[in-house]
Amino acid sequence: MAENMNTYWNENGKFEVEIKQLNDLRPDWGMTDNPYINLFIIASNVYYDVYNNGGGNLRDNYPRKIEEYFVPFASELKSLRLNVKMDTIIRNLKKKEKLERFLDEVILYVQDKDLNYDKHTIYFDNDKEEVSKTKVEGFSVITFGNQKDCTDWVNHRMNAWNFKMVG
Structure with a gap:
């Protein structure tokens, strides 16, 4: 049904x-x-x-x-x-x-509720193994609803996958 x-x-x-x-x-x-x-x-x-x-x-x-x-x-x-x-x-x-x-x-x-929250945005390129806190042409974007998730995501890529912070 x-x-x-x-x-x-x-x-x-x-x-x-x-x-x-x-x-x-x-x-x-x-x-x-x-x-x-x-x-x-x-x-x-x-x-x-x-x-x-x-x-x-x-x-x-x-x-x-x-x-x-x-x-x-x-x-x-x-x-x-x-x-x-x-x-x-x-x-x-x-x-x-x-x-x-x-x-x-x-x-x-x-x-009708207040649905605002602090959105945290990261830009990344998996092929180049790079992440950025600022917009970089050609990078993908991912948003997070809290700082901890954002920081954990970035740190995992940098520490486990050897991504570099750029920008």
Whole structure:
């Protein structure tokens, strides 16, 4: 039944315009210091996992994230019970009809919230093994939602892969 539904997976979700706007706000890597955008990030990551591989990663990779990013909103988000055992939450998230309603609700809930956060940008060239904090012609760009993720990403490339800082 879910396969015939209007879904975000088939780019025909109930709030398709809004989800595209929210996706444009996401950092490329990691979380932010903003609880509302983090709620959306994890909700959309769960959504992807369910549609991409049946939610096969939910039990292993998402309990802490659900606890940290969904449960604080349990009193506001009513389409999915979040004040139950984690196994129940995960089982319900795997039900595509419930997941669609939950994502609809998250989109509506965050729409009027302040979704600002400090975005950290790094430019890189994997072939040249170079990274830069300033824009360099021909380099790829990656954004982070917090300084720690940004610093860790750069340090890993510099220390483990011998990238050089340029610019």
